[in-house]
Amino acid sequence: MPVHVPSHYEVLGVPVTANESEIRRAYRRAARAHHPDHGGDVVEFRRVTLAFEVLSDPKARAAYDRSYFTSAPQRESPQPGSAAPTGAGTFTARAAPRSGGQRNLAGEPAVYVPPFAPGSVPLLPAEIAARAEHGVPRRRGLFGADARIQREQRTAALIRRRVLTAIPSARLLNGLRSPADSTHIAHAVLAGYRLALVDSMLVPRGNYAWDGEHLIHGSRVVAPPRLADQVRYFQNLFPELNVQGYILVQTPDEALHEPVIDVRRGAEGLIEPLNAAKFLRELTFFLSSGPQPNAVFIPALARLLTGLH
Known part of the structure; x- marks a missing residue:
């Protein structure tokens, strides 16, 4: 450990x-x-x-x-x-074993680890630790900034509505600096001892195939954001957490089940892009199935907050 x-x-x-x-x-x-x-x-x-x-x-x-x-x-x-x-x-990043009658704590009120105690000086003030969302999408570069901001705002709104309301301990951070270079991570969600890094992409509606490296739609081939390296960097920085990456694929009309993405047999390698419905299902399961999913782990949250743009 x-x-x-x-x-x-x-x-x-x-x-x-x-x-x-x-x-x-x-x-x-x-x-x-x-x-x-x-x-x-x-x-x-x-x-x-x-x-x-x-x-x-x-x-x-x-x-x-x-x-x-x-x-x-x-x-x-x-x-x-x-x-x-x-x-x-x-703490090690392993899913807690479940018995048939064990209830999931993810929906319980958040508890703080370590707890706030009179006379102690916590790493974060209680009012900051209690906020469910931190940071905002930031303008980066000269080209395509408006599109990126709009996409990130939509992703943050989806997580806010569907994940933060289901898991009271979840904390959404928008706009983290990469620990390795000058790039950024659009979103991170911390709940208990699990950390999800999230990026997104926007594509037209339709049926796509995922071959392990690209999304393919007819003659159109699209490479998703390269998030796997950032997941490895953060896992090394936070060995007490289980870190995973998620790529949300959006369409202009914000339909949860669009686009349809067919995963080809043997497709492995990069992080699989997910439509909104599958993204919400897998992200919620990951965050809620870890040890103490109702905990707000103050040391990890404090470190992440210093990494906001």
């Missing part, structure tokens, strides 16, 4: 929304508590110092946030036989 690596925010005990003065005050408190001259631990003091060096520099902090907390990580080699730090993320 992956050992939780505390972020710079956790080391200083501040939320990801903390301003410069809040970070400085938190550093002074932590430095006094862990300074070796006052009987503190050298390793912890080193962590506090590194955290302050990064978060007190606007450019370094922005780069750290863009990396989803993986640059200058707070890693220390564990001693043999040592336990994971308190609050360690030891």
Whole structure:
């Protein structure tokens, strides 16, 4: 099971929304508590110092946030036989076994992990963690921006109406930066310990064939968005989550069962494009069938929010 690596925010005990003065005050408190001259631990003091060096520099902090907390990580080699730090993320991304009479928790009210407690400083303020949707489609480039924004708005609206209402813990994030390059991920949906990355495409109505790489409609051959690499990147960044990718195929009239997509025998490879009906069915099942689907996992949500455009 992956050992939780505390972020710079956790080391200083501040939320990801903390301003410069809040970070400085938190550093002074932590430095006094862990300074070796006052009987503190050298390793912890080193962590506090590194955290302050990064978060007190606007450019370094922005780069750290863009990396989803993986640059200058707070890693220390564990001693043999040592336990994971308190609050360690030891969840693995596996579907919970179900017995015939076990109810699905996905429709239950959301619970927060770790819970908000009086006197504690969470990574996210409660009012931000409670929002079901974060971020908006952003204009990128000079050509086709309006079409992309319209498509992403339609995708966000579909998820908002049909997924967020069914799974109270689900959190929709629009416009994430890629951890690998300057590209973006249109949408991400986090519920429990599962994360879905979503992109979309717009095609005319009709019957299509999926051969594992392209959508084929008569003589028309269309390559879907390349989302598989981003899924791998995010899975490496969030080993405590199960990350999957989904490509929604839209038509101009927004019919749920259009276009009709026939999957050819042996078609494997890239992420299969789905019409709206199949997309909603598979996305909802994925998010609701994981362990603790009614949980809002605050550490993961906080990291994702720093990656918004």
